[in-house]
Amino acid sequence: MDKNPLDRFEFLLENFHRLPFEERQDRLAQWCDLDPQELQILRGVNALPVETAEHFIENVVGVFPLPMGVATYFNIDGRDLLIPMAVEETSIIAAVSATAKWLRRNEGKITTECRGRVIIGQIQIPRLNNIDYALAQLEENKLELLAEANQLVPGLVARGGGIREIEFRTLDREDGMGKMLVLHVLCDPCDAMGANLINQVCEGLKPLIEDITNERVGLCILSNLVDGRLACAKVEIENIEPETAIGIEEATQFAKSDPYRAATHNKGVLNGIDPILIATGNDWRAVEAGIHAYTARSGKYQPVTTWKYDGKKLVGEFVAPLAVGTVGGVTMLHPTARLALKIMGISTAEELARICAAVGLVQNLGALKALATVGIVKGHMRLHAANLALQAGASETELPRLKEELSRALAREKRINLSRAKQILEEIRLNPV
Numbered sequence: 368m369d370k371n372p373l374d375r376f377e378f379l380l381e382n383f384h385r386l387p388f389e390e391r392q393d394r395l396a397q398w399c400d401l402d403p404q405e406l407q408i409l410r411g412v413n414a415l416p417v418e419t420a421e422h423f424i425e426n427v428v429g430v431f432p433l434p435m436g437v438a439t440y441f442n443i444d445g446r447d448l449l450i451p452m453a454v455e456e457t458s459i460i461a462a463v464s465a466t467a468k469w470l471r472r473n474e475g476k477i478t479t480e481c482r483g484r485v486i487i488g489q490i491q492i493p494r495l496n497n498i499d500y501a502l503a504q505l506e507e508n509k510l511e512l513l514a515e516a517n518q519l520v521p522g523l524v525a526r527g528g529g530i531r532e533i534e535f536r537t538l539d540r541e542d543g544m545g546k547m548l549v550l551h552v553l554c555d556p557c558d559a560m561g562a563n564l565i566n567q568v569c570e571g572l573k574p575l576i577e578d579i580t581n582e583r584v585g586l587c588i589l590s591n592l593v594d595g596r597l598a599c600a601k602v603e604i605e606n607i608e609p610e611t612a613i614g615i616e617e618a619t620q621f622a623k624s625d626p627y628r629a630a631t632h633n634k635g636v637l638n639g640i641d642p643i644l645i646a647t648g649n650d651w652r653a654v655e656a657g658i659h660a661y662t663a664r665s666g667k668y669q670p671v672t673t674w675k676y677d678g679k680k681l682v683g684e685f686v687a688p689l690a691v692g693t694v695g696g697v698t699m700l701h702p703t704a705r706l707a708l709k710i711m712g713i714s715t716a717e718e719l720a721r722i723c724a725a726v727g728l729v730q731n732l733g734a735l736k737a738l739a740t741v742g743i744v745k746g747h748m749r750l751h752a753a754n755l756a757l758q759a760g761a762s763e764t765e766l767p768r769l770k771e772e773l774s775r776a777l778a779r780e781k782r783i784n785l786s787r788a789k790q791i792l793e794e795i796r797l798n799p800v
């Protein structure tokens with residue numbers, strides 16, 4: 368395997384998807400320095416012991432396995448890495464790996480950064496007896512509120528995080544009953560996603576706020592629109608057919624003009640992000656909500672990525688909230704999630720957010736590149752043939768032939784479905800070789 372240190376990554380990935388499972392695991396172990404016990408976990412042995420699962424949720428009756436693969440050929444910010452993705456959709460890892468490979472072979476560049484570190488907790492004062500008095504009191508006692516807030520999270524403060532600022536917002540009530548007041552508590556949660564931390568701070572501040580303002584506090588809860596903690600990714604590529612690049616830019620224009628398209632465009636981006644969040648034990652619902660809300664912040668639902676072509680270079684950008692954690696939550700308790708971080712060689716929330724942003728953007732590029740050229744049906748159905756063959760009821764010995772016949776039928780008839788797969792299986796059974 369140690370052919371040449373410079374080529375080691377590419378050498379490791381040669382024919383990766385065609386290798387037998389054991390060999391794939393072996394190469395993964397070499398790249399990520401995994402021991403035999405860790406490989407067993409990836410096989411599903413003690414991947415999530417029931418005893419551990421019992422601590423996560425109530426009413427446990429089992430665990431739910433998903434396939435976990437690695438996205439290959441990624442070089443992000445100059446670093447080669449394998450990216451674990453837990454997902455059921457057949458084409459996602461294949462498509463993102465093929466696109467990363469295409470970028471790599473054509474000198475495309477993937478860079479990332481994070482903007483800001485703070486998450487937001489909201490404290491609502493729904494009805495106000497005297498808004499001017501409440502606001503003046505809050506401003507006057509802001510330092511005391513900040514000190515009290517930080518006292519509620521001493522461990523976080525010791526790790527270098529904590530409450531950075533408290534902002535006051537007035538909102539018009541939609542029912543015409545005047546204004547409400549909302550406090551935004553801005554917190555640097557370090558490497559935690561921070562939901563539990565910020566919720567505790569907000570609830571912990573409630574008595575002091577009620578005391579200071581003489582008003583009643585309503586909701587105390589984090590906001591998933593985490594626009595103070597944005598992850599950004601950029602893809603640049605010059606070596607691209609102009610028609611393809613123009614098609615990709617036009618896809619952006621379509622999504623900008625039409626929420627029906629923007630929803631599907633963004634689903635394609637999230638195809639790249641959610642599987643990493645699942646593999647690392649992160650709250651993908653929070654990230655989904657944050658991304659959708661962020662893209663709609665102008666009042667119109669927009670694509671979360673944009674692609675521009677200046678006649679020479681295609682440039683794609685992703686900017687959105689990605690509040691993830693590498694400590695707290697279940698990440699460190701879930702054996703597979705812990706391994707997922709090890710496979711990527713990362714430990715911080717910022718690194719994880721940047722990888723998610725990059726993979727989302729590259730996944731989107733793969734989808735748009737296919738849609739702007741050959742369409743997605745061909746590639747998708749080719750991969751889906753294996754699922755159809757299984758659903759049709761093929762035995763282990765019948766599977767290879769049915770898959771082959773289905774691929775032929777797809778090339779010939781341009782479409783395949785379950786009833787066609789069943790029909791072909793019957794023909795195979797009538798004419799065994």
Ligand code: MEV
Pocket residue numbers: 631632633634635636638734735738743
């Ligand atoms: C399918 O899972 C995702 C796509 O629909 C995304 C897109 O249309 O951009 C292919």
